[in-house]
Amino acid sequence: MSHDQFEVLSNQAVAVCAVFYFVAVMLHVAEWAFARSVAPARVAVGPDGEPLVDAAHQAADATGRTAQMARWGYVATVVAAGVHLVAVVARGLAADPVRVPWGNMYEFTLTATLVVVIGYLFLQRRLEASWLSPIVTGFVLVTLMVDVLLLYTPVVPLRDALQSPWLVIHVIAAIIATGAFTLGGMCSVLYLVKARWLERRDVAADRPAGYLARVPGLEQLDRLAYRTHAFAFPLWTFAALIAGPIWAQHAWGRYWGWDPKEIWAFITWVVYAAYLHARATAGWKGRQAAVIALVGLATLWFNFVGINFFFGSGSQHSYAAELVARTLGG
Amino acid sequence: MSTTTQQEREQRQPDAMPLAPREFGRWAWRQFTSMRTALVLLFLLALASVPGSVVPQDGVDAFAASQWREQHPDLAPVYDRLGLFDVYGSVWFSAIYLLLMLSLVGCIVPRCKVYLDALRAAPPRAPRNLERLPEHRSFATDEAPETVLERARGALPGYRAVSHEPGTLSAERGYLREAGNLLFHVSVIVVLVGFALGSLLGFKGGVIVVKGNGFANTLSQYDDFVAGKLFDEKSLEPFSFTVDDFDVTFITEGREAGMAHEFTADLTYRRGLDGEPQRQQIAVNHPLEVDGTKVYLISHGYAPHITVRDGAGHVAFSGPVVFLPEDATFRSFGVVKVPDARTRSGQPLQLGLEGELYPTYGFTMRTGPFSAFPDDKDPLISMTAWRGDLGLDDGVPQSVYDLDKSGLTQLKNDDGKPVRLDLPLGATQRLPDGLGSVTFDGISPFVKLQISRTPADWLALLGVSLALLGLLGSLFIRPRRVWVRVRRTDGDAGGPGRTLVEVAGLDRSSGGDLSTRIDTMAAQIKGAGREEP
Ligand code: HEM
Numbered sequence: 001m002s003h004d005q006f007e008v009l010s011n012q013a014v015a016v017c018a019v020f021y022f023v024a025v026m027l028h029v030a031e032w033a034f035a036r037s038v039a040p041a042r043v044a045v046g047p048d049g050e051p052l053v054d055a056a057h058q059a060a061d062a063t064g065r066t067a068q069m070a071r072w073g074y075v076a077t078v079v080a081a082g083v084h085l086v087a088v089v090a091r092g093l094a095a096d097p098v099r100v101p102w103g104n105m106y107e108f109t110l111t112a113t114l115v116v117v118i119g120y121l122f123l124q125r126r127l128e129a130s131w132l133s134p135i136v137t138g139f140v141l142v143t144l145m146v147d148v149l150l151l152y153t154p155v156v157p158l159r160d161a162l163q164s165p166w167l168v169i170h171v172i173a174a175i176i177a178t179g180a181f182t183l184g185g186m187c188s189v190l191y192l193v194k195a196r197w198l199e200r201r202d203v204a205a206d207r208p209a210g211y212l213a214r215v216p217g218l219e220q221l222d223r224l225a226y227r228t229h230a231f232a233f234p235l236w237t238f239a240a241l242i243a244g245p246i247w248a249q250h251a252w253g254r255y256w257g258w259d260p261k262e263i264w265a266f267i268t269w270v271v272y273a274a275y276l277h278a279r280a281t282a283g284w285k286g287r288q289a290a291v292i293a294l295v296g297l298a299t300l301w302f303n304f305v306g307i308n309f310f311f312g313s314g315s316q317h318s319y320a321a322e323l324v325a326r327t328l329g330g
Numbered sequence: 331m332s333t334t335t336q337q338e339r340e341q342r343q344p345d346a347m348p349l350a351p352r353e354f355g356r357w358a359w360r361q362f363t364s365m366r367t368a369l370v371l372l373f374l375l376a377l378a379s380v381p382g383s384v385v386p387q388d389g390v391d392a393f394a395a396s397q398w399r400e401q402h403p404d405l406a407p408v409y410d411r412l413g414l415f416d417v418y419g420s421v422w423f424s425a426i427y428l429l430l431m432l433s434l435v436g437c438i439v440p441r442c443k444v445y446l447d448a449l450r451a452a453p454p455r456a457p458r459n460l461e462r463l464p465e466h467r468s469f470a471t472d473e474a475p476e477t478v479l480e481r482a483r484g485a486l487p488g489y490r491a492v493s494h495e496p497g498t499l500s501a502e503r504g505y506l507r508e509a510g511n512l513l514f515h516v517s518v519i520v521v522l523v524g525f526a527l528g529s530l531l532g533f534k535g536g537v538i539v540v541k542g543n544g545f546a547n548t549l550s551q552y553d554d555f556v557a558g559k560l561f562d563e564k565s566l567e568p569f570s571f572t573v574d575d576f577d578v579t580f581i582t583e584g585r586e587a588g589m590a591h592e593f594t595a596d597l598t599y600r601r602g603l604d605g606e607p608q609r610q611q612i613a614v615n616h617p618l619e620v621d622g623t624k625v626y627l628i629s630h631g632y633a634p635h636i637t638v639r640d641g642a643g644h645v646a647f648s649g650p651v652v653f654l655p656e657d658a659t660f661r662s663f664g665v666v667k668v669p670d671a672r673t674r675s676g677q678p679l680q681l682g683l684e685g686e687l688y689p690t691y692g693f694t695m696r697t698g699p700f701s702a703f704p705d706d707k708d709p710l711i712s713m714t715a716w717r718g719d720l721g722l723d724d725g726v727p728q729s730v731y732d733l734d735k736s737g738l739t740q741l742k743n744d745d746g747k748p749v750r751l752d753l754p755l756g757a758t759q760r761l762p763d764g765l766g767s768v769t770f771d772g773i774s775p776f777v778k779l780q781i782s783r784t785p786a787d788w789l790a791l792l793g794v795s796l797a798l799l800g801l802l803g804s805l806f807i808r809p810r811r812v813w814v815r816v817r818r819t820d821g822d823a824g825g826p827g828r829t830l831v832e833v834a835g836l837d838r839s840s841g842g843d844l845s846t847r848i849d850t851m852a853a854q855i856k857g858a859g860r861e862e863p
C-alpha cells in the first residue's frame with residue numbers, strides 16, 4: 001500500500017473504531033439501566049418481607065440481560081481497541097519516511113486514548129473494574145470526536161528536530177503516563193461523586209440504586225486511583241524530567257529552558273507530587289487528595305491541548321509553529 | 331512509619347502552642363517540616379511557575395520579552411519590578427523553592443536517623459490483641475505449635491522474622507521502601523544543586539555565520555550571550571571554526587512541499603589557538619563538541635551579497651548581508667548600512683537600505699510580492715533607500731537588523747514616489763540624484779549556531795535518575811508486618827489439646843492488597859494440617 005492509502009486506512013479505522021466505541025457506550029448504558037431495575041432492596045422483598053416470586057423472576061431476567069450487555073459491551077470495546085490500534089499503526093505507515101505516529105496533537109491524542117482503553121482492559125481483566133466501562137468508553141468516544149473534528153492534521157514528515165530516538169522514548173513514556181493519569185483521574189472523579197452520593201443517600205433512600213451502587217467502596221476507589229497514579233508518576237518523571245531534557249539537549253542545546261510546554265510539564269509533576277503527599281497527610285486524605293489529582297489531570301491535558309492554542313508559536317515544542325521562523329526571530 | 335506517627339501527633343494537638351521561646355521554636359520547626367507545609371509549598375511552587383508560561387521571559391526569548399515591553403509601556407515597569415520577565419530567577423520564586431528545600435532537609439534528616447535505627451531493630455513484638463489489626467485470621471489445628479511456627483517461617487520468604495517469645499513470630503519486610511523514599515528526596519536536592527551550578531557557571535550564546543566565514547570563541551564574536559553569575563570570561567575554551575558549507579533539502583512535491591529537512595553544516599575547527607584543523611559535519615541533534623562547549627546548528631537563512639557604489643563611483647559597501655527569515659517561505663528582512671559613501675562632488679554621505687528578500691520570487695496583483703518557495707531558486711530583493719545620518723556615531727549600540735530612521739530621509743523618484751529597488755540576482759539599479767547604484771551580486775546561506783556550556787547538567791541529570799530509582803522503590807515496595815501466634819488449648823473432656831493459630835498483618839503503605847496476602851499466608855501455614863475453623 002502507498003503512504004496515501006495508509007493515511008486513508010487510518011482515517012477510516014478511526015471512524016470504524018468510533019462506531020464500535022459508540023456501540024460499547026450504548027451497551028454499557030443499557031447495562032446500567034437494567035441493573036437499576038434490580039436494585040436489591042426494592043426487588044427481592046415484598047411488602048410482607050417475603051421474597052416476591054414475580055419480582056425475583058424479573059430480577060433474574062434483568063440480571064441475565066445485564067451480564068449479557070456487559071459482555072457485549074466488553075466485546076465491542078475490545079474490537080474498537082483493535083481497530084483503534086490499526087488506526088495508530090497505519091498513521092505511522094502513512095508518513096514518508098515511515099515514522100512513529102506521534103508528530104502532532106492529533107496523533108498524540110489518538111494514541112493516548114488507545115492507551116486509556118488498553119489500561120482499562122487490563123484493569124478489567126485483573127480487577128474486574130467493569131464499573132469503569134461506561135466512563136472509559138464515553139470518554140474515549142468524545143475525545144476521539146474532538147480529536148477528529150478540531151485537531152485533525154494531514155500526515156507530514158517529522159521535522160529534523162523531532163528525529164531523535166529520545167523523542168520516541170520521551171513521547172511514548174508521556175503518552176502512557178497520560179493515559180494512566182487519565183484513568184486514575186476517572187477513579188478520582190468517581191471517588192468524589194460516590195462520596196457525595198453516600199452522604200446524600202440517607203436522604204433519598206428509596207431512590208433505586210443504579211450505577212453508583214455497583215461502583216466499589218470509597219476505600220477501594222481511592223486505592224485504585226492511587227495505584228494508577230503511582231504507576232503513571234514515575235513514568236511521567238522519566239518522560240518529562242529525563243527523556244525530554246535529554247532530547248532537548250540534543251535538539252536545542254539545553255536540557256531545560258522554561259519553555260511553556262516544559263513549565264506545564266513541571267507544574268503537572270509538582271501537582272501529582274502533591275497528590276502523593278496528600279494521600280499520606282492527615283486531613284488531606286480522601287477527598288482533598290482526589291481533588292488534587294484532578295487538578296493534576298487538568299494541567300496535564302491543558303499542556304497537550306491548551307498550550308498549543310494559547311501560547312502557540314511561543315513554544316519550541318509547538319507542533320503547529322515552524323521552528324525555523326521562531327528561532328531566527330530571537 | 332515514624333512520619334505517620336509524627337503526623338498523628340501534630341494532628342492531635344495542632345493548636346497547643348507552648349509559650350516558652352524554645353518550645354515555641356521547636357513547635358514552629360516541627361510545623362515547618364511537616365507534611366502539610368510541604369504540601370502547601372508544593373502548591374505554591376506549581377502556582378508560581380504559571381506566570382512564566384504567560385509572560386515572555388528574558389532568559390528564554392529575549393526578543394519576545396522586549397517586544398512585549400514595547401507593546402505594554404504601562405505594565406512593563408510594574409512587571410519588571412515584580413520580576414515577571416524573569417520568574418525563575420525572581421526573589422519570590424527562589425524563596426518558595428528554598429523554603430521547600432529547607433523544609434525537605436528538616437524533614438529527611440530526622441527520618442534518616444529513624445530509618446537507620448529501624449534497620450538495626452528487630453521486628454516489633456506481637457501486639458497483645460492480634461484481632462485488632464486490620465487483617466486477622468485464626469484457625470485451630472492438631473499439629474504441634476513448633477511445627478506450625480516452622481511452617482510459618484517458610485511461608486514468609488523475604489521477611490526478617492524473629493521470635494521474641496515462645497509461640498510468636500514477628501516478621502517484617504519492605505525496609506527498602508523508606509530507603510527509596512529518602513533517596514528520592516535527597517536526589518531532589520541534588521537536582522537543584524546541579525541546576526543552580528549549571529546556571530551560575532554556564533553560558534549560552536548565539537551567532538550567525540555566513541557560509542565561508544569563521545568564528546573564534548571570544549565574547550566579542552557573539553551576537554547574543556547570556557552567562558551565569560559566576561561565569562568567568564577567561565574560561566571560554568579557545569577554539570575557532572569556519573563554516574565551509576551548508577546544505578538543506580526542501581521537499582519540492584506533495585503536501586509537505588516547502589518543508590525543509592536534513593540541514594547539515596560542514597565545519598573546519600581548531601582546538602586551542604593553533605590546533606590541527608579538523609572537519610566535522612553538524613546537524614540538528616548532532617552538535618560539535620569542543621572541550622565541553624557545544625556548537626548546535628539551530629537554523630539557517632540567506633545572506634545576499636550586495637554592492638553599493640556611491641556617486642563618486644567607488645565601492646562604498648560590498649559583501650554578504652544577513653537577512654532574517656520572517657516566515658516558513660523564508661521571506662526575509664534585512665538592512666544595509668553604508669556609512670562611508672560620497673556624493674559625486676566628494677561630500678561624505680551615509681546611505682541606508684532596508685527591505686525584503688524573496689528566495690523564490692512570486693507576484694500576483696492580489697497578494698503583492700511573495701516567496702513561492704523557501705529554496706533560493708529565483709531570488710529577488712526589494713528595498714527602499716534612505717540618506718542622512720545612520721546614527722552610528724552617537725555611541726548607542728545599534729542592531730544590525732534595524733535602520734534607525736530618525737536621522738534619515740527616504741529617497742524619492744522625480745515623481746515624488748519613494749524609490750524601490752527590485753533586484754533579481756545579478757541586477758544593478760541606479761539610485762536617484764546620481765547617488766550611485768546597488769547591485770545584487772550573489773547569495774550565500776548562513777547558519778545560526780548556538781554555542782553553550784552547562785557544566786553541572788550531568789549532576790542534575792544524575793539527580794533525576796537517582797530520584798526516579800528512589801521513587802520506584804518508594805512506590806512499589808510495600809513494607810508489611812506479619813505476626814503469628816500459636817497457643818495450645820486444653821482439649822475438652824480430657825481429649826488431646828489443639829493448637830490455636832492466629833495470623834495478623836499490617837501494611838505500612840497504602841495501595842497494597844493485604845487481605846489476600848494474609849489469606850494465602852494463613853492457608854500456607856495451615857498447610858497439611860486438618861482444616862477446622
Ligand atoms: C521538593 C519537594 C518535595 C517533592 C518533589 C516530594 C515528592 C514526593 C513524592 C513524589 C512522594 C511519593 C513517594 C511515595 O509515595 O512514597 C513523596 C513522599 C513523601 N514525602 Fe515528599 N516531596 C517533597 C518534599 C517533602 C518534604 C518537605 C517532606 C517533609 C515532610 C516530605 C515527606 C514525604 C514523606 C513522609 C513521604 C512518604 C509518603 C508516604 O508514606 O506515602 N516530602 N514525596
